[in-house]
Amino acid sequence: MKLYDCQTAPSPRRVRIFLAEKGVEVPVVAVDLRQGEQLAEPFVQINPWCTVPVLQLDDGTAISECAAICGYLEQLHPEPPLLGRDPQERAIVTMWDRRCELDGFYAVAEVLRNKAKGMKGRALTGPQDVEQIPALVERGQGRVQHFFEALDQQLSDKEFLTGEAFTMADITALVSVDFAGWVKLTLSDELVHAKRWHQAVSARPSAKA
Amino acid sequence: MKLYDCQTAPSPRRVRIFLAEKGVEVPVVAVDLRQGEQLAEPFVQINPWCTVPVLQLDDGTAISECAAICGYLEQLHPEPPLLGRDPQERAIVTMWDRRCELDGFYAVAEVLRNKAKGMKGRALTGPQDVEQIPALVERGQGRVQHFFEALDQQLSDKEFLTGEAFTMADITALVSVDFAGWVKLTLSDELVHAKRWHQAVSARPSAKA
Numbered sequence: 252m253k254l255y256d257c258q259t260a261p262s263p264r265r266v267r268i269f270l271a272e273k274g275v276e277v278p279v280v281a282v283d284l285r286q287g288e289q290l291a292e293p294f295v296q297i298n299p300w301c302t303v304p305v306l307q308l309d310d311g312t313a314i315s316e317c318a319a320i321c322g323y324l325e326q327l328h329p330e331p332p333l334l335g336r337d338p339q340e341r342a343i344v345t346m347w348d349r350r351c352e353l354d355g356f357y358a359v360a361e362v363l364r365n366k367a368k369g370m371k372g373r374a375l376t377g378p379q380d381v382e383q384i385p386a387l388v389e390r391g392q393g394r395v396q397h398f399f400e401a402l403d404q405q406l407s408d409k410e411f412l413t414g415e416a417f418t419m420a421d422i423t424a425l426v427s428v429d430f431a432g433w434v435k436l437t438l439s440d441e442l443v444h445a446k447r448w449h450q451a452v453s454a455r456p457s458a459k460a
Numbered sequence: 461m462k463l464y465d466c467q468t469a470p471s472p473r474r475v476r477i478f479l480a481e482k483g484v485e486v487p488v489v490a491v492d493l494r495q496g497e498q499l500a501e502p503f504v505q506i507n508p509w510c511t512v513p514v515l516q517l518d519d520g521t522a523i524s525e526c527a528a529i530c531g532y533l534e535q536l537h538p539e540p541p542l543l544g545r546d547p548q549e550r551a552i553v554t555m556w557d558r559r560c561e562l563d564g565f566y567a568v569a570e571v572l573r574n575k576a577k578g579m580k581g582r583a584l585t586g587p588q589d590v591e592q593i594p595a596l597v598e599r600g601q602g603r604v605q606h607f608f609e610a611l612d613q614q615l616s617d618k619e620f621l622t623g624e625a626f627t628m629a630d631i632t633a634l635v636s637v638d639f640a641g642w643v644k645l646t647l648s649d650e651l652v653h654a655k656r657w658h659q660a661v662s663a664r665p666s667a668k669a
Binding site: 299306308312315316318320323338339341342349350354377379381382384386387390393401 | 591
């Protein structure tokens with residue numbers, strides 16, 4: 252098994268934190284996103300969607316998408332559980348993980364990819380070149396702000412996003428909040444619950460991954 | 461347990477097909493999306509993201525997001541397996557289900573929500589009003605076309621998207637292809653593998669759900 256990774260990219264960081272929480276090490280193959288290695292052979296044969304992370308199994312099977320990779324790893328290494336301990340918890344963790352990804356991570360990516368000069372023609376991941384749409388920058392900023400507020404509200408009576416246990420939902424939220432810093436969007440001081448949580452999850456050793 | 465549903469909407473159709481394949485019936489509560497029932501009390505208390513489907517459990521827990529709902533139902537009703545039979549299959553089904561959702565379903569929604577007069581101010585789901593961005597119509601059309609081609613390529617040597625068994629990935633792809641018809645995007649005749657597959661999955665009794 253090996254993990255196609257890029258140390259500076261936020262998306263594979265979700266898997267790196269997940270592995271660190273499990274105490275599991277997987278050999279890493281670095282993919283140089285700045286040089287466009289993800290868009291060229293041989294990587295596109297491994298993942299035609301041109302994204303990292305990808306977990307490649309010993310039989311050659313390539314698994315992309317963090318949710319698919321972490322779901323697989325959870326089955327191989329159940330402890331500590333990061334996707335919930337029973338069907339109901341798993342459903343709630345899956346729901347929150349997805350909302351943090353859709354409303355947080357993708358919203359930040361929308362701002363960054365439609366704004367940064369270095370992303371011209373690369374407004375979406377994937378094999379197709381896609382032009383930037385400037386109107387998406389402002390739209391994305393509003394979405395990120397709404398995500399921050401939703402986090403704060405959810406955390407007003409909980410230690411972690413889905414309750415008393417740290418889960419994949421916290422990982423995705425943490426990575427999304429830190430990714431937002433790339434486009435200068437940060438948790439404002441009024442969001443006391445989100446800030447308290449962000450400080451706590453950032454202090455976990457896994458956050459360095 | 462009850463399912464908040466809207467008979468005319470594509471997203472809850474994924475759960476309806478899933479349930480039909482399992483042979484499971486769940487009491488339904490109709491949510492009138494055209495009247496904006498999803499944006500008002502009492503529904504926003506159940507799902508602050510204002511989307512259907514939502515599966516509400518007897519203790520009041522509300523699960524939104526198709527992947528979370530179907531993951532829960534699969535654990536309660538494992539047969540026939542629709543999310544893969546072992547960790548590796550589950551990872552591949554999850555990966556394809558997500559790609560069909562991101563590249564297919566959401567791309568169609570991008571076209572529809574940024575184009576339709578009735579969707580003005582509602583370019584995204586959720587509690588916030590979001591203005592249409594006309595440039596997203598063309599971008600979305602290109603994404604849908606690329607999704608159709610990716611489907612065709614994947615199905616060139618497989619009966620179903622992930623192999624010999626019908627899975628959640630086929631459900632999401634089927635619903636996405638049919639949803640594309642709403643914006644007049646259809647599988648062209650050259651996409652013989654995708655068309656063969658679409659005819660086969662559309663003929664299953666569950667497709668009427």
